[in-house]
Amino acid sequence: MTNIGNNIKKLRKVRGLSQQAFADLFNLSRGNISSYEELRAEPKIETIMIIANYFGIPLQSLxxxxxxxxxxxxxxxYFEPAIVTNSTKKLAGIPLLTREVMMNNTDLLKQIEGAPQLQLPIQSKHKFLAIEFSELIAAPLELEVKEQSILIFEGIEMEYLHLLHNNLGLFLSEEEVFVGKYEQNGEQISLILSSWKKSLFSLSDIRYYWKLYGKFEKV
Structure with a gap:
């Protein structure tokens, strides 16, 4: 027995994808994903290879x-050129806020529109934002990220608010930026940096909140 079913379920939940959304990425059905996660079936090796390359995970590990x-x-x-080249997946342009931009500008929201873009193999209708990490950004120790790493954040969507709990996220407004962990208490959601710094989430300010999607750093 492999771990592919459990790993697909974990991948889907960490990425905030429903079974149908995950299935759509790989031309599968929701029933396929359900059967994999419930360990009633396993995907073909060709499908496993595509999933592994999509998420940048070594095949053996997946x-x-x-x-x-x-x-x-x-x-x-880890993306293998042969598989990426033969896939129908398009590259998504993601605005990148560099260290220099974050150091020299007070209204960072205005910088997103004209920022240089990273091209990454992400298929999603959600918004994404990349930030070059530095000591300028307050972050919890558990983030475990190196200087000059690129953090990829996904815009918060209303239908996925229930998946934010315990996920790392970004607060980025005209005047403030920090990384923290989402905590849900009843209907209240907070993004918490520390015991003395947090931001209470509200739908009216949803554009200020992002969820950590991934990170890129030199090995």
Whole structure:
């Protein structure tokens, strides 16, 4: 028995994807995903290879290991050119806020529109934002990210608010930026940096909140 079913379920939940949304990425049905996650069936090796390359996870790890959240959140350069070239997946342009931009500008929201873009193999209708991490950004120790790493954040969508709990996220407004962990208490959601710094989520300010999608750093 492999770990592919459990890993697919974990991948889907960490990425905030429903079974149908995950299935759509790989031309599968929701029933296929359900059967994999319930360990009633396993995908064909060709499908496993495509999933592994889409998420930048070594094939052997996806099949055999019990993947951690940290592994899933880390981008890598594992994509095999043959599989990527033959896929129908398009590259998404993601605005990048560099260290220099964050150091020299007070209204960072205005910089997103004209920012240089990263081209990454992401298929999603959601918004994404990339940030070059530095000491200028306050972040919890558990983030475990190196200087000059690129953090990829996904815009918050209303239908996925229930999946934010315990996920790392970004607060980015005209005057403030920090990384924290989402905590849900009843209907109240907060993005918490520390015991003395947090931001209470509200739908009216949803554009200020992002969820960590992945990170890219030199090995």
């Amino acid at each position: 099949i055999q290991e019990n993947l951690s959240v940290n592994q899933i959140l880390n981008f890598s350069d």
